[in-house]
Amino acid sequence: MSYTLREHTADIAVEATAPELGGLFGAIAEGLAAAMCESVPTSGGDRFEIECRAESVEALLYEYLDQLIYERDVRLVLPVDNEATVQDPETPGGEWRVTASARGVPLAEVTAREIKAVTYSEMVVEQRDDEWYGYVVFDV
Template structure:
């Protein structure tokens, strides 16, 4: 699993859990890089051509909640579809304010689902808010996310 241009991630030891530290040129890049880190935490290698692409949309009240909900949806989809989402692409992240002054963040993304029967996958149980960080640093976005394993 290789991140796309403009993205990078590293897996970090975190007590009994695992953390992903990621960076990207854009908010979309860093979200996709964290998702690639989630996939890497789940499996060492995935088949290059196996699995079909699927789309997903996520809406949340804040940027951090959007990242949490996106990763939570990927874990949920893994369990429901019995596929590991890989090769993540986040096409757009947009922000709008409702008339009642509630912020609304939306993400449009896609991933390729590799059947779990084709890989040796470890279970990542959940994404956590513990120590979550999402911020702009200099000319790029950085994220740190802890997963319960």
């Protein structure tokens, strides 16, 4: 899995690919962390878990990233080393689900800039050949 930060007018975007959908979610979350911080400590911080549900894969990615921003604000940590598993609906019209974890580096230990929010603007989540592709714009 990999991600790239992309300039986007006054905002910042993350473009990522991964062989599995959970890996794509994790890569975009890593891109979010990189957009907030120039250098991420390789140690320190405690892991925490989150779970989100939504009616579509795009809404699920939005909820997941929004939850990471919420955790940053409530726990005062930078979520890094993100791992995610995505389950598609078992029945048509059912809910998508992500179970994930991240290591929360205390914000006092890093120099971070604020990412205000995740947006639906230009969001893409799709399977391309044998990998997943994602593009997400964040409001800075």
